[in-house]
Amino acid sequence: MVSPRPSEQSTSAHERVYRALRTRIMHGDIAPGQALTLRGIGREFGVSMTPARESVRRLVAEGALFLSSSGRVSTPELSNERIEELAALRALLEVELASRALPRAHMALIDRLQSINMGVAEAVSKRDAVGYIRSNLEFHRTLYLRAQAPAMLAMAETVWLQLGPTMRALYGRLRRTEPPRNHKLIIAALKAGDEPGLRLAVRSDVTQGLRMLAG
Amino acid sequence: MVSPRPSEQSTSAHERVYRALRTRIMHGDIAPGQALTLRGIGREFGVSMTPARESVRRLVAEGALFLSSSGRVSTPELSNERIEELAALRALLEVELASRALPRAHMALIDRLQSINMGVAEAVSKRDAVGYIRSNLEFHRTLYLRAQAPAMLAMAETVWLQLGPTMRALYGRLRRTEPPRNHKLIIAALKAGDEPGLRLAVRSDVTQGLRMLAG
DNA sequence: CATTCATCCATGTGATCACAAACACAGCCT
DNA sequence: AGGCTGTGTTTGTGATCACATGGATGAATG
Known part of the structure; x- marks a missing residue:
């Protein structure tokens, strides 16, 4: 062991490696098909193969990494059918999460969402794909945390994880500089307590971006 | 790319251990809270700690096992809120899967489902909890395979996995000897091509058993 | 010049070891 | 007698090693 970082010893090595790789993949830092x-990994994080292997195995189990028959690992290259299916899953889960968060969404949360949304708009105007994905997911997660449904949120995050590299490739070639219209619809529906409107807005926001790749 | 799943014979050691533990947990062979x-595990399967550790890590990532702060692993003891949430997830996912399978469900599939359903009824009459869970899940999986939605099915199976030990504890104390009524409703709706009826029947079947524990 | 084959290196797998932390149990002190 | 403490054992963690396999590179041949 090189430097155990005495202050942060509470998190095990494989947990640290796992977290780092996970956010990297979810935010689209890694292109689809890239090999690891x-x-x-061990060299990069200053650990041996053991924690690296456990992290990779865990990410493979979550669908974030693809394990070839020979054991080589890489980020997955998703087929169009798979992308559509994952988009449908996002819609299914996130509409439910938003609906459950609605009765608990007070002004403080809406303010917070609006603040995050400014970050989204800024990333869009800068053509910053990774920044866009990160702040966009933060917007959704902040809303869904209010649903008090941890298992459901974990499943939604697993879907985000699987879509990470693909989203990066998608938004990288995207030309639009428009601010996120559907996010404003979501916020408006939250303010009005309009559940059907909220469900529709979330469904649109989740499907719009991915549909144009698979279509 | 989705792995085509041929009859994979070259199973690595950790894969073999993982599969064995997974079905054990999903079928309710292990009681909630039992330590591992x-x-x-290595001794039981004739392998060293390494494959055992990878299997356990993978199952922990899927929510099938609980990892205490000191690193000890055990099957989870679910709270009532968590059980209700997982039941809601089952309803959400499985209603969608059944709906997608409906247009593809031909006579051969329905015959197969009826055959499996006889096994379910037999397990119920024998008070065989593990046999009931296994054949019940086989019924659902056989139907959902027709949906051609592997990611969605994988998520549903993950929920089954998380509920495995709890379902065993639940059905073990259950007194009913009635054959599965909702399964017959599902089959009838499939025959009639009745989508709303199918959605309702699946939702009832998924929620009925678990609701009486949490309620 | 293209194709094929052999060799070498990189890579994953599983076993073993050293170590630290947690648990269990016994003995001790009050 | 009851709570506390110290010790021995169990357990998880991470590193290292030996080995088999797969991919790549380069040479030899048609």
């Missing part, structure tokens, strides 16, 4: 090696 | 040790 256990020794390379 | 890496060396014990």
